[in-house]
Amino acid sequence: MARMNMIEAIRSAHDVVMDRDPSVVVLGEDVGYFGGVFRCTDGLQRKYGEHRVIDAPISEGGIIGAAIGMGVNGLRPVAEIQFADYIYPGFDQIVSELARLRYRSGGEFFSPVTIRTPCGGGIRGGQTHSQSPEAMFTHVSGIKVVMPSNPYDAKGLLISSIESDDPVIFFEPKRIYNGPFDGDPEKPAVSWGSHAKGEVPDGHYTVPLGMADVALEGDELTIVTYGTLVHVAIAAAKETGVACEVIDVRTLAPLDIATLATSVKKTGRCLVAHEATRFGGYGAELAATIQKECFYHLEAPISRVAGWDTPYPHAFEWQYFPGLKRMSAGIRKVMEAG
Amino acid sequence: MITKSRLQIPRASARPGEKPDFSYLDVSPAGSKDKPDRDARTRDIEHLSNGLIRVLDDDHRAKGPWNPNFDATELQVGLRWMVLNRVFDERMWQIQRQGRISFYMQALGEEAVSIAQGMALRPGDMCFPSYRNQGLFMYRGVSLVEMMCQCLSNTRDMCLGRQLPIMYHSKSGNVFSISGNLGTQYPHAVGWAMASAIKGEDHIAASWVGDGTTSEADFHHALTFAAIYQAPVILNVVNNQWAISSFQGTAAGERRAFAARGLGLGIPGLRVDGNDFLAVYSATLWAAERARRGRGPTLIELVTYRGGAHSTSDDPTKYRPKDEWATFPLGDPIERLKQFMIAEGHWSDAKHESLVDELRTDVTVAWKEAQKFGTMTEEPWLDPATMFDDVYAEVPGHLKAQRRRMLEIEGDK
Numbered sequence: 118m119a120r121m122n123m124i125e126a127i128r129s130a131h132d133v134v135m136d137r138d139p140s141v142v143v144l145g146e147d148v149g150y151f152g153g154v155f156r157c158t159d160g161l162q163r164k165y166g167e168h169r170v171i172d173a174p175i176s177e178g179g180i181i182g183a184a185i186g187m188g189v190n191g192l193r194p195v196a197e198i199q200f201a202d203y204i205y206p207g208f209d210q211i212v213s214e215l216a217r218l219r220y221r222s223g224g225e226f227f228s229p230v231t232i233r234t235p236c237g238g239g240i241r242g243g244q245t246h247s248q249s250p251e252a253m254f255t256h257v258s259g260i261k262v263v264m265p266s267n268p269y270d271a272k273g274l275l276i277s278s279i280e281s282d283d284p285v286i287f288f289e290p291k292r293i294y295n296g297p298f299d300g301d302p303e304k305p306a307v308s309w310g311s312h313a314k315g316e317v318p319d320g321h322y323t324v325p326l327g328m329a330d331v332a333l334e335g336d337e338l339t340i341v342t343y344g345t346l347v348h349v350a351i352a353a354a355k356e357t358g359v360a361c362e363v364i365d366v367r368t369l370a371p372l373d374i375a376t377l378a379t380s381v382k383k384t385g386r387c388l389v390a391h392e393a394t395r396f397g398g399y400g401a402e403l404a405a406t407i408q409k410e411c412f413y414h415l416e417a418p419i420s421r422v423a424g425w426d427t428p429y430p431h432a433f434e435w436q437y438f439p440g441l442k443r444m445s446a447g448i449r450k451v452m453e454a455g
Numbered sequence: 456m457i458t459k460s461r462l463q464i465p466r467a468s469a470r471p472g473e474k475p476d477f478s479y480l481d482v483s484p485a486g487s488k489d490k491p492d493r494d495a496r497t498r499d500i501e502h503l504s505n506g507l508i509r510v511l512d513d514d515h516r517a518k519g520p521w522n523p524n525f526d527a528t529e530l531q532v533g534l535r536w537m538v539l540n541r542v543f544d545e546r547m548w549q550i551q552r553q554g555r556i557s558f559y560m561q562a563l564g565e566e567a568v569s570i571a572q573g574m575a576l577r578p579g580d581m582c583f584p585s586y587r588n589q590g591l592f593m594y595r596g597v598s599l600v601e602m603m604c605q606c607l608s609n610t611r612d613m614c615l616g617r618q619l620p621i622m623y624h625s626k627s628g629n630v631f632s633i634s635g636n637l638g639t640q641y642p643h644a645v646g647w648a649m650a651s652a653i654k655g656e657d658h659i660a661a662s663w664v665g666d667g668t669t670s671e672a673d674f675h676h677a678l679t680f681a682a683i684y685q686a687p688v689i690l691n692v693v694n695n696q697w698a699i700s701s702f703q704g705t706a707a708g709e710r711r712a713f714a715a716r717g718l719g720l721g722i723p724g725l726r727v728d729g730n731d732f733l734a735v736y737s738a739t740l741w742a743a744e745r746a747r748r749g750r751g752p753t754l755i756e757l758v759t760y761r762g763g764a765h766s767t768s769d770d771p772t773k774y775r776p777k778d779e780w781a782t783f784p785l786g787d788p789i790e791r792l793k794q795f796m797i798a799e800g801h802w803s804d805a806k807h808e809s810l811v812d813e814l815r816t817d818v819t820v821a822w823k824e825a826q827k828f829g830t831m832t833e834e835p836w837l838d839p840a841t842m843f844d845d846v847y848a849e850v851p852g853h854l855k856a857q858r859r860r861m862l863e864i865e866g867d868k
Contacts, residue, residue: 150470151700151774167464174670174706175637175698203636206672241557243619245635396853425857427846431557432608432616436839436865446864 121317122309123294126268127157127233130275131195133321135165141279142187144171144180145197145233154199155235155294181207181232185215188228195279201236201288202248215284216259231278231285236264237345237392238424238438239292239302243431249344249393249424254286255370255402261326262369264288266347267297267314270367273324281326290344290392298345299352300440329373331380335360338451339380341403342390343367346422346439350390353444359452369399377403378410385416388451392439395423417455422447465704471772475779479709480758481505481726482784485512486519490737493745497723504714504724507758510733511791515798521737527801533574533732534796537566537789539814540590543599544763546818547606551620551767555830556606558620562587564762564780567732567788568663568693570594575739576661581647583631583640583662586621587693595628599821609829609837615845616837638668641677641690648688648746649680659746661689661739667698669713670706678754682720685751689742692716692754693729695761696783700774714756722752729757730788733795758785839865 121129135141143158149172152159162170173180177198184194198204204211211232219227238247255262261283265271271289278285292298296308309315333351337360340350347365354361362380366372381387387407389400404419422439430437468476483506491500510522517524525533544561551559562569569590576582584591592602604611606620613624614632624632631640644662651658668674669692681688692713696703703709714724727738735757742753760783764771780787796802829835843850843858850858 146698147700150467154699154769168462171464172701172705174701175667176670176672178672179670205636243558243622243635244617245619395857425842425861426854427842428617430617430842431614431619432612432837433839433842436861437842443864 118316121268123268126272130272141193143195144173177207181210184230185228195231198234201234202245229282233287235291236288237290244428247429252399261285264344269314277323297348300349326368329376330365332365333363335362338386339384340388357448381411382414387419390422394426420451467702475776475782483507485509490520509728511731515794523737536570540566560766561763565759571735572739579658581660583644585663603825611828638671638673645677645680648686659687663691666694666703681752687746688752690754692756699765717754724754726756729759730785732792
């Protein structure tokens, strides 16, 4: 076992699958010679060559469209979009092509593309380097959507994503690339060095898609979340003293309903949390599903903690980001209700 | 003989540890390119998309038909703005390194683009800039203090704290809001120009992207619309050789000049020495007059070099030779204009030094002033309640409720 941060774990996932499967190719802006602006593909071009780790032009639509074509022709492309905020020029290729190719061709054509993209706020990135657009993709039938919260899951889920014959959008919460973040910007940065999930096997292993994880056990309230907010939820549980069960969704689509329902039936209370804006967000899907599965076990209305419904501001990052204070306030609200 | 298809992977001419090599650059002698009539047909001037329109020669003389024949005052105005752009960047870079702003991007080595083009356009012409056009904002009347306040996201920030540093706008100066997404402004410029023509006005639009951004679909959308409707617009490609770590070959710059990107659509292209203040001015004025006379768009490639990092977030020594800029055949735009002015008897090293000192002092004074309106660590700060304004023309009910909730939580210390 090695100690890895999320960047190293993601790099290791690439390395492991590229070594095993010569059909895996990587393409994206600055991914080759430079190794990616977040260094997630560092060293791969030197090891696997320029035909397998391709520096792409600044053309997100081109990167995704070309990746689809490569996938149709037997390769297994991993496309990096430098920031999730820059994925939109590729949106048509994702929604109209990648997601529906298998369906519209009666199962005869498919393209096993994985699109990796750093997402989320907390890095002073303003409106063009902080977005969490996952709900735009979970709304599209035919693509799987993944967001890990730690190095161990990041590597295992990325290997599963690349090996999956379905297209996957793999969101990487960049705030926690180098260490978990509990949502309080005043505290010193923490590394993955001493975190249990910072222990990552060097070789091949998978974390299956479509399975949530219980990140913290508790019996008073279930917090259903993913990405950076898993750590915020755990910290808020500690701060409030409420015995929270924190569910890390991990795969947003398809959703592991059973794990969520089991937990909420046990606790009777549920808080849904994500960084992305609230209105029409993925939390609405979670709340509706949990309500249907667990209605007769609920002791209080399901509540949501989310980003405010504004673009991501630069100056008010910590009033905008649903950090420790907001999560704790959310927990108290659900505990006081009903 | 090659019997199988194979990929051509573009390779930078030099990487760290290697000797810089600009032999790929097609550099024409100063004064060697003809200056056609403003109404010339595209098919008759295709040759201007190859080679390089240059005025300033290596012997510091101005040559050929593109010489705008500036007087001493005009030259000094141009030099002054370019030096201001540079010393402003130099200071803001340091300020970011001290952790006092979150991010910065310099225009080091590319100052002639914003200043000469700014001077060639009329105040009523609308500019759709990229993130390295700070000189354009300065030239169009945005004060140093205003620019610094934007970078500080403070109480006098024109963006009200909503944007990353350098994402300026100037409504009164006719400079559009910088997005941060690449190339999105290019179709906007074309649409603005189409509206100008629809309204029967003679204002034109101009926009800027880098060499890397020519790969974005929006670049091609803009060219298509501009060509079809003959929109009065100048579409500039600032070819500074590098898009973060990707050299211009990754945008197919090796196949054919960026200036030639519009030829297939009938858009004339001018390939211009972007570090030659006089050539940049003349080429822009030519394209502007052409547009104003109903002759449609021009694509101008400005060949220059990104003297610094892409932004404060990258280290260029990781992907290109350290001394590459020093060997760039088109030199430094400020140094070249300065040497020309000295050769013409309009300037001296002593005058130049005192100009640099004077402008550095202006920047220092402005920085003191800007900090009075707040910094990341010192009050006054913007009111977070304003975060919910301007999402829509009027704040809807759900945002009013979220604002109340935010204040409740933030007030609960």
